[in-house]
Amino acid sequence: MMKHKLKAYFDKYVNLSDDELELIFEKLEVVQFNKKDFLLTAGAVCNSKYFILEGLIRVYEITSNGNETITQFGVEHWWITNLDSFINKTPSRLSIQALEKTVVFAVTKTNLDYLYRAVPKLERAFRIITENMLIAIQRKDEVYMKKTSKERYFNLVKSIPNFAQRVPQYMIASYLNITPEYLSEIRKNNS
């Protein structure tokens, strides 16, 4: 069950004893969100990190001209939060919303800070996890900063299986920074 998944996940980074795992597990909460539920609404401080067990979420912002602009998608086994708001306790400009029925582990900042002290290995695990996130975002930047819309689109849909089926096209367009109209055109000319 849940505890198993947690162990399997952390085993990739550190070796936790049963006691340590138990300690961690006690401070996590399993939360279920329905489609369109919010994990975080803009304006609030982001008090938790979420580990996605199943489902799909998006992180987005309402820009000054009133448009939604998606900055991130999260799928199974990704940690999602607004790190800036989480760490600095500043109100979030971003909202986080489930796009499908989604189940997560949620851990509050208080609990996580407690756990870092109680289970020092967790500090190592998150050091590594955060490094991996940094590498991932740097790879994304290479694609998004230097490639055309078409290249970005095909890069994305081939990197997450089924993605184009699970997410409306206009959201993909928003994430890729292109208009839905232009994305429609790209697809027409390439299929």
Added chain:
Amino acid sequence: MMKHKLKAYFDKYVNLSDDELELIFEKLEVVQFNKKDFLLTAGAVCNSKYFILEGLIRVYEITSNGNETITQFGVEHWWITNLDSFINKTPSRLSIQALEKTVVFAVTKTNLDYLYRAVPKLERAFRIITENMLIAIQRKDEVYMKKTSKERYFNLVKSIPNFAQRVPQYMIASYLNITPEYLSEIRKNNS
């Protein structure tokens, strides 16, 4: 001197005893680079992290069409490395080069891994430093993905004092993903 600077820096994140500081200091190397020297050349594995004490560096890549494209600048008190290459020991596509006479602390992967075990607090420090880097890159993304060239330019020059004086314009253009010609035009129309 050098040890002092190191202490002042880490004090922002954790409290190190003199012994711990000494241990860390022994595993660092102070290296000086002249203008145009390479800290890392494309094709090699990136074996060190560099902490910039003074100077200015750029991280760049030669794209498939033979152009240089700058992905990052590094100034005083920033850690610079190709994290992907550093962690996964893969050959780097990026090069890292000094743009001014630059002095750094260099720490090799072997030494850093040793230090994480010898000084667990360092693990915490780097967990936090890495989180801060992640926040910084996410902020950059907001500006670079969603704003016009003009906005990106003015955002950059006001965020690093003197930047426009220290770095040739064509390099700024490269970093901002615009042509030098167009940057020239932007500047003409706004001064």
Added chain:
DNA sequence: CATATTTCTTAAGATAGCTTAAGAAGAATA
């Protein structure tokens, strides 16, 4: 099912930013 809502497509005209080419200005070196 029928209607309402959400999502996707098409197409015409507009624009930001690119390409190419050339020369001007500035900085470095003999």
Added chain:
DNA sequence: TATTCTTCTTAAGCTATCTTAAGAAATATG
């Protein structure tokens, strides 16, 4: 100080992508 190399500017024409507007298709809801 002259010469060479590096960096910046100007301008004309071009292309990727956006805007606007409308209707078509798909999906959700009464």
